[in-house]
Amino acid sequence: MKSFKDELKELLGTNPVVEVESRSCEGCGEKVIVMEANIFAGPRKGEKIQREVGCKCFELAEARQALVNHKKFLTGDRYE
Numbered sequence: 001m002k003s004f005k006d007e008l009k010e011l012l013g014t015n016p017v018v019e020v021e022s023r024s025c026e027g028c029g030e031k032v033i034v035m036e037a038n039i040f041a042g043p044r045k046g047e048k049i050q051r052e053v054g055c056k057c058f059e060l061a062e063a064r065q066a067l068v069n070h071k072k073f074l075t076g077d078r079y080e
């Protein structure tokens with residue numbers, strides 16, 4: 001699985017990533033930082049993306065989604 005940094009690098013190249021706000025996570029109460037940047041290439045070029053960093057909830061959600069995709073792959077659900 002790609003890390004958040006790798007993913008950002010791919011999407012944003014050298015575009016600056018700015019911190020727009022920090023707040024408490026609704027899931028775990030940890031302080032999270034909302035990062036924002038402009039996508040520099042691809043079909044979503046020019047769009048702003050935001051990502052929360054600082055707690056595990058968002059990473060866990062992504063990991064769960066990856067697992068679901070993997071299971072679909074293994075069981076052939078993707079052909080349905």
Ligand SMILES: [Zn+2]
Pocket residue numbers: 025026027028029030055056057058
């Ligand atoms: Zn959290």
